[in-house]
Structures are given as structure tokens and as C-alpha cells.
Amino acid sequence: MRKWPTYLLLISALIGLEAKADIYKLIGADGKVTYTDKEPQSPGAKSEKLNIRTYSGAPSVSTLENSVGKVTILSAQWCGVCTRAKTYMKSRNIAFEEWDIDKSDYARSKINQLGARGVPVILVGNQKMVGFSEAGLDAMLKKAGGI
Numbered sequence: 001m002r003k004w005p006t007y008l009l010l011i012s013a014l015i016g017l018e019a020k021a022d023i024y025k026l027i028g029a030d031g032k033v034t035y036t037d038k039e040p041q042s043p044g045a046k047s048e049k050l051n052i053r054t055y056s057g058a059p060s061v062s063t064l065e066n067s068v069g070k071v072t073i074l075s076a077q078w079c080g081v082c083t084r085a086k087t088y089m090k091s092r093n094i095a096f097e098e099w100d101i102d103k104s105d106y107a108r109s110k111i112n113q114l115g116a117r118g119v120p121v122i123l124v125g126n127q128k129m130v131g132f133s134e135a136g137l138d139a140m141l142k143k144a145g146g147i
Contacts, residue, residue: 025102071096071141074107074114074121082120085132094141 026034027046040047071089073096075082089096099107101119114121114128122129122137125144129136 072099072123073097074099074101074111074116074119074123076101076119078102079119081132085120085122085137088132088134088137094137 025048026040028034071094073082073085073089075086075098077100086096086098088094099110101107101111111119111121116128116130118130120130120132122132122140124137124140127140127144129140
């Protein structure tokens with residue numbers, strides 16, 4: 001009987017599982033806000049478990065009912081994929097408006113309205129991308145006429 005290497009068994013067990021980590025917003029006694037993926041242990045700090053995550057899989061593009069006349073990204077400070085999307089847009093001189101879901105009640109309500117359960121959400125014309133890919137964004141911009 002052939003034995004499988006341990007790493008192959010581990011990889012096969014993880015295939016298909018979505019990468020997910022809980023994110024906590026902590027507000028210290030000094031008012032400083034930090035984000036962590038570890039459950040807070042300090043009884044003096046105010047904390048909130050965020051019910052949103054970073055999309056790590058392939059992005060999905062769909063059509064919106066209403067059109068936006070610019071590129072908009074709904075993001076969060078702690079989201080690495082959001083940072084990558086914003087860096088790409090800046091490097092390509094793509095003007096965009098950012099709505100941070102942790103700083104704006106409107107942004108959080110917009111995420112819910114759009115039916116998204118994670119960030120980033122990128123809006124271009126009447127298109128919505130949940131997640132991020134350079135090719136996907138380029139295709140959305142081309143379809144929208146370069147906004």
C-alpha cells in the first residue's frame with residue numbers, strides 16, 4: 001500500500017475550504033483603534049466582532065440595477081485585497097472614490113444593500129465586482145467606456 005506524504009494529505013483536506021478569519025475592532029482606553037484576528041482578552045478594551053471578511057477566491061462580476069458614474073471601492077483598512085486593488089488603481093491612474101465600511105455607516109449600509117458579505121466591492125458603471133482581479137477591473141472599465 002502506497003503512503004501519501006503528509007503535506008499532500010493536508011493540502012487535499014484544505015482544498016475547497018474558504019479562507020476565513022474573524023476580524024475584531026478594538027478601541028483602547030486611550031481611544032486608539034486597532035484591528036486583529038485574535039479574540040480580545042483585555043476586559044478594559046471595547047471590542048466589536050466585524051461581520052465582514054476579505055474575499056480570497058475568484059472575484060465575481062455582476063450587473064447593478066442603477067449605474068454609478070465613477071469607480072467606487074467599498075473597503076476596509078484591515079483588508080489586504082482592498083489595499084492591492086487601490087494600489088493597482090493608483091498605479092494605472094484610475095480615479096476612484098473609497099468608502100470605508102468601518103468609518104462610514106453609509107458604506108456599511110451600501111455593502112448590505114449590494115448583498116455583499118465581504119470586501120472589496122468595486123463598482124464601475126452598472127457593474128459590481130466582489131473581490132478583485134486586475135483583468136476583471138480592466139474589463140469592467142472597458143465595458144463602461146473608461147469612465
